[in-house]
Amino acid sequence: MTRRTQIAIVDDHSLIRKGIIQVLSGRDDLAVAGEADNLSNALELFRTRHFDLAIIDLTLRESSGVQLIKETRRRFPNMRILVVSMEDEAIFKSRALKAGAHGYSEKKAPNSQFLTRIDEVLGLKEAEDPLEALVNESSDPQPLEVLSDREMEVFQAIGEGLSTRLIAERMHRSVKTVESFRARIKKKLDISDSNELMQRAVQWRCLRFGQQTGEDSTVLRIETARVA
Secondary structure (H helix, E strand, O other): OOOOEEEEEEOOOHHHHHHHHHHHOOOOOEEEEEEEOOHHHHHHHHHHOOOOEEEEOOEEOOEEHHHHHHHHHHHOOOOEEEEEEOOOHHHHHHHHHHHOOOEEEEOOOOHHHHHHHHHHHHOOOOOOOHHHHHHHOOOOOOHHHHOOHHHHHHHHHHHOOOOHHHHHHHHOOOHHHHHHHHHHHHHHOOOOOHHHHHHHHHHHHHHHHHHHHOOOOOHHHHHHHHHO
C-alpha cells in the first residue's frame, strides 16, 4: 500500500481547519494527521510525530505565522511548509517565503489551485522557485514592505484596535518594547503621531478585509459552509 503524505494543519479557526480537511479528503494520497491552533501547540505537535507537510496560516492567536515558519524550519528542517492565508499576497507572500515556507496559496484560491500548490511543495509537480517568482513579479515596493516582521505584527494589532498593553501581552513583550516598535513604524511610514498611526492601520485593515469579502469563490469559505 502506498504511504500517504502526513499533513498537519495550523490555523486558529476550527471551521477553516475543517474546510481544509474537506478539500484534502478527495485525495487518497494525503492524510491530515494533526491539527493545532497556535505556535506553541504546533511545535509540540511537530515534536510528537512525523509530518511531511505543514499547512500554516499567517495569522495565529498569540503568535505570528511567520515566526512559526522560522521555528519550524529551524527545528524540523525536513518538513515542507505551505502557507494558506487571507493576508494581502503582495505584502505577506514574500515575508512567508523568505521566512522559509516552500509555497503560498491564498484562501480565495479554487480547490484545484490549492491542491496544485500542495503537489508543487511536495515535489510532485514542477514549479518555479518561489523566491525567483517574487523577483519576476512587480518590482515596485509595497509601502508596508519597509516594516520588519515584528513591526508588521504590531501594525496589524493596532489596526485591530488593541492597546499597547494588549499588544505587549499578545507578543509576550514588554510595553516599552512595543512602544519602540510603534516609534519605528511611525518613522518608516513617515507618520507624525499616534492618531495618524491608528488611522493608517485601521484603513489598511478595512481595505484588506474589504477586498477579501468580495470574492465568492473562496475555496475554504465554500468548503466550511458544507461542514458547518
